Amino acid sequence: DIQLTQSPSSLSASIGDRVTITCRASQGISNxxxxxxxxxxxxxxxxxxxxxxxxxxxxxxxxxSGSGTDFTLTISSLQxxxxxxxxxQKSGFTFGPGTKVxxx
Amino acid sequence: EVQLLESGGGMVQPGGSLRLSCxxxxxxxxxxxxxxxxxxxxxxxxxxxSISGSxxxxxxxxxxxxxxxxSRDNSKNTLYLQMNSLRAEDTAVYFCVKQLSLVGDYWGQGxxxxxxx
Numbered sequence: 001d002i003q004l005t006q007s008p009s010s011l012s013a014s015i016g017d018r019v020t021i022t023c024r025a026s027q028g029i030s031n032x033x034x035x036x037x038x039x040x041x042x043x044x045x046x047x048x049x050x051x052x053x054x055x056x057x058x059x060x061x062x063x064x065s066g067s068g069t070d071f072t073l074t075i076s077s078l079q080x081x082x083x084x085x086x087x088x089q090k091s092g093f094t095f096g097p098g099t100k101v102x103x104x
Numbered sequence: 105e106v107q108l109l110e111s112g113g114g115m116v117q118p119g120g121s122l123r124l125s126c127x128x129x130x131x132x133x134x135x136x137x138x139x140x141x142x143x144x145x146x147x148x149x150x151x152x153x154s155i156s157g158s159x160x161x162x163x164x165x166x167x168x169x170x171x172x173x174x175s176r177d178n179s180k181n182t183l184y185l186q187m188n189s190l191r192a193e194d195t196a197v198y199f200c201v202k203q204l205s206l207v208g209d210y211w212g213q214g215x216x217x218x219x220x221x
Binding site: 001032034036038043044045046049050055085087089091092093094095096097098 | 137139141148149150151154163166199203205206207208209211212213214
């Protein structure tokens, strides 16, 4: 089975900082990767699918890249409302363990 | 507007059974694959099971294979998860998720399942 790892497991950054989260698959998954945002006490929300396609309505400060085994989610300018845990998912199946993003 | 409403959760003893339902509205239910995803208290997301739009194909995580059955009734726009031989580690909030090209574009609010003596 394909396993996903994420790094870091948590991070603290200042408003306006560029934030990068990495997701690594145990074997190649082409571009079958999605990213979700889960704010505290809320339902997960789809941010990006097919590794780099922004879901409708998601702010453009979010972007995704990668293919094969290595993927990144980037927040170009961190905002207070971005405090959340971010999960990668091999499309339709396994989730990564999550990365918790906090404001410094 | 897409709506997914889970029901059927609650508390059950180890070894017991529960059936979750998810009533869908606001889109053509039969055209979308559906999934169940769970989240144990304070933990991350865990994919549980997926089912194709017709119901003809189902997929399960190893942790639930042989114990859980994912099914759907397209005439009733409803998704089901029959959970048997429940264990303490099945305690979680269970989300019903609409799939669009293998990603979850709409999520229900979740239903709590507690397995405890």
